[in-house]
Structure formats: structure tokens, C-alpha cells
Amino acid sequence: MVSILENFPAFLLVLMRVSAFFVTLPLFSYRTIPNTHKIGFSFFLTWIIFFTLEVPVIEIDGQYVMLILKEAILGLLLGFAAYFILTAVQIAGSFIDFQMGFAIANVLDPQTGAQSPLIGQFLYTFALLLMLSLNAHHLLLDGIFYSYQYVPIDQLFLPFGDENIADFIVTTFNSMFIIAFQMSIPVVGSLFLVDVALGIVARTVPQLNIFVVGVPIKILVSFIMLILVMGALFLLMEQLFEMMTYTMRSLMELFGGTQG
Template identity: 25%
Template structure:
């Protein structure tokens, strides 16, 4: 008795494993701590394959469509957009601290001290790179990666594999999430920027009182010193801010799954 393989069986097997892989791989390629340039592509693909093997028995049956039909292409695009959208929501959390570090560094004069960020592949101030390392270590130490994967896996239940994906409201919410990033970065950087501004204003008053004083030779190191002091004070309250922004990000990822 021979074992016959029909086109329906092939389509079902491909859909059962390939569509979850597209969603998971898109998520893994975008998130910061795994999708950065520091992690080789083979490792990211291997993690995505491993997660797919573990998740496939949990998601149930997928729609029975021809593997080469237009419906299959639409389903594939939907899976990629879901994974990339949720990964983008998590990326905004990390970029928030990069923007805050750039704001502080530019006001302190540390903007000249830039280095190549291997995670983003661009030149960023050294302070932004320090913030990136700090929040990555905090995120992993607080098991944030486990929570992120748990929230992402919930999407297979809330947005099952099919013709439906992220709706227009979800894409609008992702676009408006950028404004949340800038507002949060401004609130995080505001104390240090204000401290440096007060020092700059003070030197402006001193320059008017004593015009012969060289403001550039004296104001730059003192402004840098006060900026470093402000960063030191900010770091004492760094973890509560990080916890708040992280919880808001996870809540947004959950709400993203419920938007039509």
C-alpha cells in the first residue's frame, strides 16, 4: 500500500509551518536585542525555526488554500506585516533611550564624541551607545525578552493565520507611536538638558558682566561637568522610568492585536 501525497496535503503542511515561520522570522529580524547587526543572520533564522517548531502544535489548523494561489500570497504578506509591526513597537522602546541620549549629548557638547553603533550601523554619540548597552542589559536581566515573546505568541490566538491581519487602525497606531517615542525621550532628557541650559544662561550673564572672559574656553568644560553630574543623578532613577516605558510598550503590543 503506497503513501500518496496530494496537493492539498502539501499545501496544508506548507501553510502549517511556513506561515508561522514568516510571522516569527519577521519579528525576530526587527526586534533590537536579536535583530541587530551584532547577531548573525543564521542564528536569527535558527531561533525562528526553533520557535516555529515549538509553536506549530499550539496554533491549530490553518486555512486550506493552494500554496501558489493569490490567497496564499495575501496570507504571507499579512504574517510578515504582523511580525514586523509588533517588532517595530518593541524597537521604539529601545530607540527612545537612543534619542534621549542624543539630546543630552548634543547639549553637553558630547555630540562630537561619536562612534559607530554596531546595532544600527550609524554614527551615534557615545552617550546614546551607553544608554543602548544599559537598557539591553536591563531588559535581559528583567526577563523582558521572555515577556516580549509571550506577548508576541499571543498574536497567534488573537490574530489567527488567515486573510485578516493588521487593520488600518493598527498601522495608524504604529505611526503615532513615533510621537510617543519623542515625547518620552524629551521627558527623560529634560532634567539634564535643563541643567546644561541653566549653566549656559549663567555664563551668558557672566559674559555680559565681564566681556573679557573667554566663554568658550571656560563654559565648555564646566557645561560638560554639569551635564555629567546631571546624568549621574538621572541614573539613580533610571530603572523606574525603564519599567514604566517597558510596561507601556507591552500594553501597546497587546492593544495592537485587538485593533481591526
């Protein structure tokens, strides 16, 4: 029977991966959640995960420092992969803001402390609420739970030199921008047609001040289009959640060396 002290180094490794995961994970890493809650949730989730694993006896030596660094990097990367996919909503909002004329009026996101576009923050809030209503945050927790099936606790290194990882990152980056473009194209395309119409009016009726009339018209058209396509935006957000879990699983498979 292995004693508690012999299991303690392995428990610290699990705690390191879970804690690092919550540092970059969407929704769980935000400033609005107290740090005591994050630490407590990480500890109890680590406690649950630890007793479901068949952990080997790990000694505290020179390799243990490498294991701690590996667990911290893996947890940060898994959480960042989910956050990276969800930023497609804010990128779509920045595309819309640029056409509306709101690009200069960024707001401070109280959850992350970063500057965020107006429409991007509006859509991002809806995305978080949709994620909670669909229980997609449970899939994020499943990601860290099942990560030990792909990357064992005693695996010493992560294969960052693998070309498949670089190819996967580029492909994911491309897919995220495609979804962001799909979310923004109805509004951006409508505003492009409004710009064409205003240009024609400016040439045919030079007495009319287009710069005064054009801005409120573009804002009005933007909000009307947002109301009309909001249902389609929610469908694209659901695709984002599926892509988020797929990205985390594929990244774990590559780090664990189970995908060619």
C-alpha cells in the same frame, strides 16, 4: 488525521511571521548575533508555536501568497513597534548631546550599523542590559506567541484603513517623545542653567574667555547630573518596557479587529 504535507503550508506561514518578527526586534535583530542563530532560533520557536495552535488546513493557491505577505508585514510591524519604543532612550541621549556639545561626535552603533549619539548609545546599552536583567525580552517573545490569539493565521488582510490605527500610532509616537523628554530634562535643564550662569559671567567679566571655559564646565556638569539621576533613568526605562509590551498588544488587537 491531517498529514504532515497538509500542515506544511500553515507551518511556513508561522515561520514567516516569526522570522519577520526577529528582523526588526530589539536585541534579537542585531548584527552581533550570527544569522545562523537567528534562523535556528526562529525555526525552533516556530516549531513550538505551531504545535500549540489549532491551525486550519491551508492550500497553496492565490490567497496563500496574500497570507505570506500578511504574515511578513505583521511580523515586521510587531518587531518595529518594540524597537520604535526603545529608541526613546537614544532620542533622550541626542537631546543631552546637543546641549553638551557632543552632537557633532556621533558614533557607529555596531549592533544596528546606524549613527548614534554618544550619550544615547551609552544609555541605550544600559537599557538593553536592564531589559535582560528584568527578563523583559521574554515579554517580547510572548508578544509573537500570543499574536495568534488576536490575528489568526488565516486572516487574509490587515485593516490599515482603520482610523483607530492611525490614532494609535500618533498617540504612541507622542508618548515615546514624552518619556524621552522626561529622561533628558534633568541634564538639559541643568545645562540651561549653566548657560544662563555663563552668560551672566560673560557680561560681568568680559576679560574671561567663556568659549574656552564653558565647554569643559558643561561636560563636567552633564556627567555629574547623569550620575545623580541614573536611578530615575532606570525607572523610566522600566516604564518603556511596559509601554513596549502594551504597544505590541494594542497593535495586535487593532489588526485583529478586537478593539474598537
